[in-house]
Amino acid sequence: MGRVMLLFICSLIFTIVPSGLAHSWSEGSPDWEAFASQYRRLAADEKFDLAERLWNSKYAEMEQYVQTLPDQHKEAWTRLDMYGSTNNLEETRWEEGLLTFLEVTSSDNPYPVITEKLEHFSDRSLSSVPLDDIEKEWNMIRPVVMNFVDKAKVQEADQALQELSIVDSVTGREHFSGKIIELVQVKSQDDWNAFLLTVLFIGGAILVTLLYVGAINYRESSKNRHTMKSSHS
Known part of the structure; x- marks a missing residue:
């Protein structure tokens, strides 16, 4: 029974984690x-x-x-x-x-692509690129970004750009650029949180398995010692 339980838990660990990868491999998309x-x-x-x-x-x-x-x-x-x-x-x-x-x-992993685009766009927004061009570029990036990052953060970037359109200043551009970078940082934090949850889940499953196996072994060992004492008495 103990071995069956151990095999079940180990199978659960090694199938849940790669399932997302298997799903992405099965869905081939054009390059x-x-x-x-x-x-x-x-x-x-x-x-x-x-x-x-x-x-x-x-x-x-x-x-x-x-x-x-x-x-x-x-x-x-x-x-x-x-x-x-x-x-x-x-x-x-x-x-x-x-x-x-x-x-x-x-892309199999779209977030590095998005990060690269946003960082490049953030740098351009701080340069001498005309504000009209910045607005056009944001209109081309925004619909894609909306499906991968926090929509509330996108709206904050929209607000910063709207304020910048009223008064084009260095401070305003820095504020808008910062909002663009926040889109990347939020996703990075989400990835880190997901990683920690995965580690905790796997670590917890392994710990429970070890405790269970240890308890089974201890019980069997105690039973054997009791049997040996009974046979000697």
Whole structure:
């Protein structure tokens, strides 16, 4: 009975933790990183005609991919697609919002991608980049970010940007940049908390198992000693 219980608890430990990984492996998603990289190179070289042709050749596949995603991601795609629906690629920053969406949602671990985007955007908001460009870039990042971070923190960033639009100052930009960084920090804290809970759960399960096995062994040992004493008397 003791061995059966031990095997059951060990099986529970080693199946619960990797279950999320197994789930992600089973759901293969397209890798859009190469496409995004190629598109950005063409746009950076001002080869807008080639970039547009590349975009159009993949757009149907993008739409099919989006249909496989949860509803909140579909809504984000719709907002970004409407925002980028213009014939002037330069005005839309080469569809950067949609590219970010594809990179984030198709990644096995989207949070490092989001962190990199937000940190880069935070640095740009502190530079001499015109406020109008900062607002456009935020509009392209925001729909994607909303599905992965604390929405209340996103609203705080919105408020900081609104205040900055009234008076564009160094202090205002620093405040807005700080709110963007908080989006990353909150997620990092959540990851750490989840890690601690996992460690506590596994550690507790192991401790209970050891105590149970120890109690069984102690009882068996006591029984054997009692039997030996009885046989000698």
